[in-house]
Amino acid sequence: MLKTSENTLDPSDWRAFRVQGHQMLDDMLDYLEHLRGQPVWQPMPQAVRDSFRQTLDNAPADLAEAHADFMKTILPYAVGNTHPGFMGWVHGGGTPVGMLAEMLAAGLNANLGGRDQAPVELERQLVQWIRTLFAFPETAGGLLVSGTSMANLISVLIARTALLGPAVRQTGIAASKLRLVAYTSTSAHISIAQAMDLAGIGSDALRMIPVNEHHQMDVAALAVAIATDKAAGLTPFFIAATVGTADVGAIDPLAAIAELAGREKLWFHVDGAYGALAVLATDIAPRLQGIERADSIAFDFHKWGQVPYDAGFILVRDSVYQLDTFASPAAYLRRETRGLAAGSPWPCDLGPELSRGFRALKIWFTIKVYGPEKLGQIISNTCTLAQYLKQRVESTPQLELLAPVALNIVCFRYRSEDANRINAKIVIALQESGIAAPSTTTLQGKLAIRAAIVNHRTTASDIDALIEATLAFGKIAENNNLTTQAQGK
Numbered sequence: 001m002l003k004t005s006e007n008t009l010d011p012s013d014w015r016a017f018r019v020q021g022h023q024m025l026d027d028m029l030d031y032l033e034h035l036r037g038q039p040v041w042q043p044m045p046q047a048v049r050d051s052f053r054q055t056l057d058n059a060p061a062d063l064a065e066a067h068a069d070f071m072k073t074i075l076p077y078a079v080g081n082t083h084p085g086f087m088g089w090v091h092g093g094g095t096p097v098g099m100l101a102e103m104l105a106a107g108l109n110a111n112l113g114g115r116d117q118a119p120v121e122l123e124r125q126l127v128q129w130i131r132t133l134f135a136f137p138e139t140a141g142g143l144l145v146s147g148t149s150m151a152n153l154i155s156v157l158i159a160r161t162a163l164l165g166p167a168v169r170q171t172g173i174a175a176s177k178l179r180l181v182a183y184t185s186t187s188a189h190i191s192i193a194q195a196m197d198l199a200g201i202g203s204d205a206l207r208m209i210p211v212n213e214h215h216q217m218d219v220a221a222l223a224v225a226i227a228t229d230k231a232a233g234l235t236p237f238f239i240a241a242t243v244g245t246a247d248v249g250a251i252d253p254l255a256a257i258a259e260l261a262g263r264e265k266l267w268f269h270v271d272g273a274y275g276a277l278a279v280l281a282t283d284i285a286p287r288l289q290g291i292e293r294a295d296s297i298a299f300d301f302h303k304w305g306q307v308p309y310d311a312g313f314i315l316v317r318d319s320v321y322q323l324d325t326f327a328s329p330a331a332y333l334r335r336e337t338r339g340l341a342a343g344s345p346w347p348c349d350l351g352p353e354l355s356r357g358f359r360a361l362k363i364w365f366t367i368k369v370y371g372p373e374k375l376g377q378i379i380s381n382t383c384t385l386a387q388y389l390k391q392r393v394e395s396t397p398q399l400e401l402l403a404p405v406a407l408n409i410v411c412f413r414y415r416s417e418d419a420n421r422i423n424a425k426i427v428i429a430l431q432e433s434g435i436a437a438p439s440t441t442t443l444q445g446k447l448a449i450r451a452a453i454v455n456h457r458t459t460a461s462d463i464d465a466l467i468e469a470t471l472a473f474g475k476i477a478e479n480n481n482l483t484t485q486a487q488g489k
Contacts, residue, residue: 004060020063025103027071032082032096035457039434041080048073080437084457085465088431088439090246090274090303090409093455098308101365105358112144112356114346116339123347123360129367130315133279135292141319143350144359147312148273149191151298152240154314154325154351156182156195158296159238159267161325169325173200181229182238183207185217185252187245189271214404215250217241219257226264238267243288244275247441247450249386249409251275254290262293270294274303274454275407280376284383284407301363304379306456311359314351322350382408382453389451389463398471402448411441411448414474420447422477429473436466 003012011017031038051073081091110119127142145151161168164176173180180201184192186208193203207229209222226236239261241252254270261268270276270291276299278284279291291297294317301311316322327349335344348354367375386408393399393412403411416422424440427449431437438451451466 017063020067023064024067027067028099029096031075032099035083038076038083039080040083040085040437041078041431042076042434043432044077048077081455082457083437084455084459084462085434085436086455087451087453087458087466088437090244090452090454092300092303092306092309093457094308095306095366095370095456097365097369098306098362101362102308105361108358108361110358112358112360113348113354114333114343115341116343119358119360120343120347122364126360126363126367127315130313133372134276134294134297134315136315136317139318139320140315141322141350142313142315143322143347144356144363145312145314145351145353146310147302148189148271148298148300149194149312151312151314152189152191152269152271153195153198154322155240155267155269155296155298155316156199156201156238158316158321158325159269160199160201162267162295162321163235163237166324178235179205179233180237181205181207181234182240183209183222183225183236183266184240184271185209185211185242185245187211187215187217187247187250188240188242189246189273192240192271211250214406215245215248217252217257219253219260222257223260226260226266236264236266238269240269240271241294242275243270243272243278243291244407244409246273247409247443248403248411249275249405249407249452251287251406254288255293256290258290258293261295267295268293270297272297272299274300277301277304277375278379278407280372281379281383282376283380301366303454304382305363305366305375306378307363307366311363319350326351378456382455382458385453385458385460385463386410386451388460389453389466392463392467396467396471398474399467402443402446408453410451410453411443412451413446413448414470414477416474416478416481418481422474422481423447423449425477425480426470426473429477430466430469433469433473435469436462438466 004010005012080086082093110117112119112123123144130142131140182196182205184206193206196206197203207225209225210218212218229236239257241254241257243251258268276297279288296317297315299313301307301313302309323345334341336342347356386405389410390401390405393401398415399412400415401412413419413423414426424447427438427440438449441448441450449470
């Protein structure tokens, strides 16, 4: 057993620890190298599930034993988003480079809440790069967060402070005579409504604007909603457009929304959870025209950026509003011009977290090692594969396309008189087979098989496997359904 040194948690035998550590690293590299030989996902046996119900044992265990448990009970039963056949949700595939960067960050164990240290400077470097990427001015600031849900919340809080002033942090929204209202589309992510809830404004104050046939926000309807609210004595303050909607991957008309927001003097936010990074892809970037006019942009590196979870980002056009919203001086956070307490403002002044991990390192490694151009090519390729899947669906009589394919999400179904029931069964069968793992969504009452192609490892052969398996499981489900109906009679 690998024992710890007296009065510390370090190993007493560093050489033996290195051997075990190298074995753990090799096992993960083997896992990534041989992903195609494994199922995308597999159901967890009850015995494995029961192993996570054990009572706490006070005795220490050997590192090798804990690693063996991981290999047996955890690794085989993860969600599977590293696998090229995973198409269920918009999850990035991660990379070996990102994994190694995470190891380095964990070894350094830096707290990026603040203080004068290189990891904070590295995060500031990323902010500079991202500001340039989206053509934002020098006044812009940003912050790495857990994901776009947190970034959307931060954007609502900043927009609230920009309108009501920093005093709202002490007096609260209730002290204002203004009744704030915000706007997004019916295709927007649920985190926008949640942000309104957590900000104390309330989800009822969020107007859900209808979408057009391309699932894009209807700008004319948005203008009417704003005018109606203003006439009723309410105060519109925030518009959230989407780049890459959760259901079908639609892009809202950003330039038109930016124009309206500017005219009405409303905060223009873009939820670009996965779609914003399309600015890296030369063939897709022009479709994001108008995003450079946003007051804030939220997006994730752990989706199309392929960075290991978690790695979200909030970019704000005027960082002064960000400081006004979150800076909270305290005696134990005293700032100096020299020493460890130098380097103000700190990241903790720009968001709600004081304790923050070194997320920046895995992003920096990913950008440095692969380069923005390569990442853009990966994004383009997933969209090309989505068009290939669309063509396969349209050329297969048993299948039906249910929505336009704007980016990398394809919604389709197996044709059947009992289509919703049959397609639900198909998706479960696909997932349990380990061949492919799509998800479902409902579009105009029709249950769709939703394939989100995000993983950089996915190829046309994975698309073909999805199609063939869908047809096979569809036929089985159809026959079983007919048998059940016959028995019912």
